[in-house]
Amino acid sequence: MIDNPYYSQEAHGPYELMNIGPLELEEGGSLANCTLAVATHGKLNAAKDNAILVPTWYSGTSKIWEQVYIGQGRALDPDKYFILVVNQIGNGLSTSPHNTPGAQGGANFPKVRIGDDVRAQHKLLTERFGIGTLALVVGGSMGAQQTYEWAVRYPDMVQRAAPIAGTAKNTDHDFLFAETLAETITSDPAFQDGNYAQSSDVAAGLRRHAKLWAVMGWSTEFYQQGRPAALGFPTLREFIDNFMVGYFAPMDPNDLLCMAWKWQRGDVSRHTGGDLKAALGRVKAKTFVMPVSHDMFFPPADCQAEQQLVPGSEFRPIGSIDGHLALFGTDPNFIAHLDTNLAELLATPA
Amino acid sequence: MIDNPYYSQEAHGPYELMNIGPLELEEGGSLANCTLAVATHGKLNAAKDNAILVPTWYSGTSKIWEQVYIGQGRALDPDKYFILVVNQIGNGLSTSPHNTPGAQGGANFPKVRIGDDVRAQHKLLTERFGIGTLALVVGGSMGAQQTYEWAVRYPDMVQRAAPIAGTAKNTDHDFLFAETLAETITSDPAFQDGNYAQSSDVAAGLRRHAKLWAVMGWSTEFYQQGRPAALGFPTLREFIDNFMVGYFAPMDPNDLLCMAWKWQRGDVSRHTGGDLKAALGRVKAKTFVMPVSHDMFFPPADCQAEQQLVPGSEFRPIGSIDGHLALFGTDPNFIAHLDTNLAELLATPA
Numbered sequence: 203m204i205d206n207p208y209y210s211q212e213a214h215g216p217y218e219l220m221n222i223g224p225l226e227l228e229e230g231g232s233l234a235n236c237t238l239a240v241a242t243h244g245k246l247n248a249a250k251d252n253a254i255l256v257p258t259w260y261s262g263t264s265k266i267w268e269q270v271y272i273g274q275g276r277a278l279d280p281d282k283y284f285i286l287v288v289n290q291i292g293n294g295l296s297t298s299p300h301n302t303p304g305a306q307g308g309a310n311f312p313k314v315r316i317g318d319d320v321r322a323q324h325k326l327l328t329e330r331f332g333i334g335t336l337a338l339v340v341g342g343s344m345g346a347q348q349t350y351e352w353a354v355r356y357p358d359m360v361q362r363a364a365p366i367a368g369t370a371k372n373t374d375h376d377f378l379f380a381e382t383l384a385e386t387i388t389s390d391p392a393f394q395d396g397n398y399a400q401s402s403d404v405a406a407g408l409r410r411h412a413k414l415w416a417v418m419g420w421s422t423e424f425y426q427q428g429r430p431a432a433l434g435f436p437t438l439r440e441f442i443d444n445f446m447v448g449y450f451a452p453m454d455p456n457d458l459l460c461m462a463w464k465w466q467r468g469d470v471s472r473h474t475g476g477d478l479k480a481a482l483g484r485v486k487a488k489t490f491v492m493p494v495s496h497d498m499f500f501p502p503a504d505c506q507a508e509q510q511l512v513p514g515s516e517f518r519p520i521g522s523i524d525g526h527l528a529l530f531g532t533d534p535n536f537i538a539h540l541d542t543n544l545a546e547l548l549a550t551p552a
Numbered sequence: 553m554i555d556n557p558y559y560s561q562e563a564h565g566p567y568e569l570m571n572i573g574p575l576e577l578e579e580g581g582s583l584a585n586c587t588l589a590v591a592t593h594g595k596l597n598a599a600k601d602n603a604i605l606v607p608t609w610y611s612g613t614s615k616i617w618e619q620v621y622i623g624q625g626r627a628l629d630p631d632k633y634f635i636l637v638v639n640q641i642g643n644g645l646s647t648s649p650h651n652t653p654g655a656q657g658g659a660n661f662p663k664v665r666i667g668d669d670v671r672a673q674h675k676l677l678t679e680r681f682g683i684g685t686l687a688l689v690v691g692g693s694m695g696a697q698q699t700y701e702w703a704v705r706y707p708d709m710v711q712r713a714a715p716i717a718g719t720a721k722n723t724d725h726d727f728l729f730a731e732t733l734a735e736t737i738t739s740d741p742a743f744q745d746g747n748y749a750q751s752s753d754v755a756a757g758l759r760r761h762a763k764l765w766a767v768m769g770w771s772t773e774f775y776q777q778g779r780p781a782a783l784g785f786p787t788l789r790e791f792i793d794n795f796m797v798g799y800f801a802p803m804d805p806n807d808l809l810c811m812a813w814k815w816q817r818g819d820v821s822r823h824t825g826g827d828l829k830a831a832l833g834r835v836k837a838k839t840f841v842m843p844v845s846h847d848m849f850f851p852p853a854d855c856q857a858e859q860q861l862v863p864g865s866e867f868r869p870i871g872s873i874d875g876h877l878a879l880f881g882t883d884p885n886f887i888a889h890l891d892t893n894l895a896e897l898l899a900t901p902a
Contacts, residue, residue: 374775374788379767385760391741410735417729417768422851425724438724498848501772 239295244280257348270531277544292460299456309396347468589645594630620881627894642810649806659746697818
């Protein structure tokens with residue numbers, strides 16, 4: 203275990219740690235005490251039909267959903283819904299390499315798949331909360347991967363689905379991008395095959411990782427139109443050092459690699475022998491597919507190709523030159539547009 | 553000096569090595585014996601008004617212009633034109649880190665700018681060939697940077713200009729991308745601050761460099777539509793290992809870094825105190841600006857913004873899901889479309 207103050211109630215709370223017991227993993231082995239960090243907003247009603255599940259994205263935690271997406275008068279309104287934001291395995295708050303003691307910790311953390319997260323979340327919702335239906339599953343990026351996995355794996359439980367800036371089956375291009383990200387870290391000699399003493403030892407690798415996100419996470423137009431300055435960073439160097447490196451530097455390298463491996467292999471067609479059409483054909487949820495117009499690695503074209511395989515779904519791209527990282531909430535128009543779509547989706551009869 | 557058989561007549565010839573003498577550099581210092589590797593096609597006519605100059609791109613040499621772009625019946629027809637393909641400084645055939653002996657060699661090679669290349673080419677054309685007018689300057693990517701530099705620096709000499717998939721002033725996004733590319737190499741411990749014994753020592757860094765090109769050089773659609781298989785690589789791994797790594801692995805790391813540094817800083821507004829409009833306003837060449845539709849780092853929007861500052865120019869984007877590396881000639885439709893544009897441009901009265 204590595205002590206890392208970034209992953210704390212102070213930085214990301216409030217959340218509750220919920221031990222769901224052992225979790226068998228699709229790649230083999232199991233997590234002995236799978237613990238999910240869960241942030242809840244609102245109350246579960248008596249009928250238990252007002253629950254919304256939000257799985258988290260790469261490097262993200264439940265905190266950004268609280269800060270950017272959830273609030274009174276918003277689509278994700280805690281006065282109406284019981285919203286559970288469940289941190290994905292490996293994100294540093296839930297069971298992750300850095301916080302796992304003993305033989306499974308750190309570099310020896312087992313491989314985890316999107317399906318493992320979704321089964322863990324299912325166990326949590328059904329066994330701990332008695333939830334048998336979800337008004338909505340909504341997530342961005344790796345959260346979209348989990349959203350699709352939910353809708354395909356538990357079609358009778360998911361009434362509505364909102365995958366934002368993500369795909370049901372990861373593309374080759376995206377696989378490569380995640381690989382280059384992982385290699386920014388693993389190529390750092392201080393990474394020592396995952397056996398570093400503290401994440402700051404791997405500062406050089408984490409810095410390259412942050413820069414590569416700066417290239418692929420936003421868009422060419424984001425830079426051309428001066429968005430870094432508009433966000434408060436007068437120079438490119440300040441934007442890189444203070445925003446991008448500032449964001450990623452405190453994170454645990456093994457945690458990031460756990461998520462990157464998972465991200466690379468998200469694929470609902472594992473349920474149907476590789477037949478994506480058959481897998482997405484299982485979806486019963488009313489689904490809004492919402493890519494970001496300028497996303498460089500989950501582009502609208504890739505998302506639309508999948509949307510067309512989801513029965514009754516709608517393609518709802520959202521314009522933003524902030525690209526994929528519009529998910530951070532940097533573009534108020536993106537957030538407003540997303541809110542409108544989510545409100546419309548939630549108003550659609552199940 | 554490092555012996556590297558990749559940079560040879562066998563692999564890239566025929567070309568002629570032309571020593572233009574000392575070249576003062578914009579960043580200070582000079583190259584004592586600046587030698588340009590030049591491949592020529594066709595004959596200079598008596599009026600000396602049928603010359604076409606082709607500067608090369610990052611990692612490329614004159615060879616690909618011979619293989620893909622030049623030929624009888626094509627726009628770049630050696631029966632009509634005297635075509636000079638001049639390898640850029642640092643590309644391994646012209647004066648470069650790996651082939652420079654003594655104090656300026658290898659890691660100690662001086663910084664070279666786009667403007668240095670263009671002045672070297674100007675000296676070559678005027679002093680050695682007596683060429684005072686160019687029917688066309690055409691180049692892709694860093695070749696487009698040199699094309700713009702030519703049209704701004706020597707407006708009375710350039711009758712027509714065809715910057716393909718490149719910009720006059722490098723963008724912040726592109727600067728960052730080139731920086732992440734450079735860091736794939738410099739982060740390899742075997743790079744040893746440029747003091748490696750042979751390029752194969754830096755194989756790991758060169759491999760990451762090739763993978764990052766695989767992410768940014770093509771497009772998401774290129775992978776989604778199965779283009780690697782269509783190009784003869786049945787699996788993603790074969791495409792990466794055999795095509796991408798196969799292409800970049802034999803190159804010299806210091807040579808690549810010389811070009812990357814130059815690429816990052818291409819900017820014709822250096823002539824006008826940072827005023828891009830004023831710089832591009834100097835252009836007298838009839839100019840076709842030709843970005844590739846799916847280029848991830850020289851996107852059409854960035855190119856069009858510049859085109860609108862070039863008097864009398866035309867915006868001629870060319871569609872290809874092969875993205876930036878359509879320049880390799882992988883998409884016959886791209887090449888055909890480009891040929892048509894170049895023929896039309898050459899038919900336009902000067």
